[in-house]
Amino acid sequence: MLTADFDRLGLKTGDRVLDLGCGFGRHAFEVARRGAGVVAVDPGEEELVTASATFAAMAQAGQIAASTPVSLLRGDGLHLPFGDQAFDRVVCSEVLEHIAEDERAIAELSRVLRLGGTMAVTVPRFGPEWVNWLISDEYHETPGGHVRIYRRSALEAKLTRAGLRVTGHAHVHGLHSPYWWLKCLVGVANDKHLAVRVYHRFLVWDIMKRPALTRWLERCLSPLMGKSLVLYATKEAS
Numbered sequence: 001m002l003t004a005d006f007d008r009l010g011l012k013t014g015d016r017v018l019d020l021g022c023g024f025g026r027h028a029f030e031v032a033r034r035g036a037g038v039v040a041v042d043p044g045e046e047e048l049v050t051a052s053a054t055f056a057a058m059a060q061a062g063q064i065a066a067s068t069p070v071s072l073l074r075g076d077g078l079h080l081p082f083g084d085q086a087f088d089r090v091v092c093s094e095v096l097e098h099i100a101e102d103e104r105a106i107a108e109l110s111r112v113l114r115l116g117g118t119m120a121v122t123v124p125r126f127g128p129e130w131v132n133w134l135i136s137d138e139y140h141e142t143p144g145g146h147v148r149i150y151r152r153s154a155l156e157a158k159l160t161r162a163g164l165r166v167t168g169h170a171h172v173h174g175l176h177s178p179y180w181w182l183k184c185l186v187g188v189a190n191d192k193h194l195a196v197r198v199y200h201r202f203l204v205w206d207i208m209k210r211p212a213l214t215r216w217l218e219r220c221l222s223p224l225m226g227k228s229l230v231l232y233a234t235k236e237a238s
Contacts (some may be wrong), residue, residue, distance in 0.1 A: 004120035008145040015088040021095030025051030037069030077105035080194045085114040093122040110162040113235045125229040127179040136184035174221025
């Protein structure tokens with residue numbers, strides 16, 4: 001399940017892409033499938049081990065070319081070990097809400113993006129996220145959890161201060177907001193609750209099968225209550 005739209009990002013074969021906070025690799029996998037090189041960075045060792053194994057399986061199955069550059073690196077967004085303008089594209093998905101010094105991280109992302117390069121930044125959308133915080137303290141008070149709720153205007157201003165021009169936005173994952181509201185109601189860690197298990201199975205089925213009805217529901221619901229806000233930006237000369 002992708003949050004960023006790579007067509008809108010302008011991804012091309014041969015591009016060099018940074019995926020900050022790659023998690024288990026969902027965006028990094030798609031970058032490699034499209035023939036672009038990717039450097040996937042995450043602070044979690046378990047996430048990187050799993051992503052590495054998936055990349056190996058994809059290469060063995062012929063889903064990515066053996067020549068496609070893929071690197072996985074343990075690190076964080078405040079100290080990126082790359083030179084200035086090292087990447088053509090940057091993806092930072094569902095990361096900034098976890099970082100106390102978010103403007104410092106945004107400045108680092110801007111630094112490593114080349115002039116004319118593009119960036120996709122995604123964070124939880126204000127409305128659905130506010131409902132989660134209202135229902136459950138556990139949702140946002142866990143170690144490593146969310147430290148803020150973004151309004152689009154505030155995030156756009158932070159990107160602009162870092163030398164980026166915001167070119168557009170989108171709201172996505174409309175079917176996922178009710179799932180998180182439900183988890184907040186029954187207990188964020190209570191994955192055994194019947195309603196949570198049923199809804200999770202529904203989401204997995206939707207991701208795997210992508211039937212026309214749920215794709216239509218997703219398009220209708222996302223502008224109203226999409227779980228994630230996506231901002232697209234370009235780095236311009238100062």
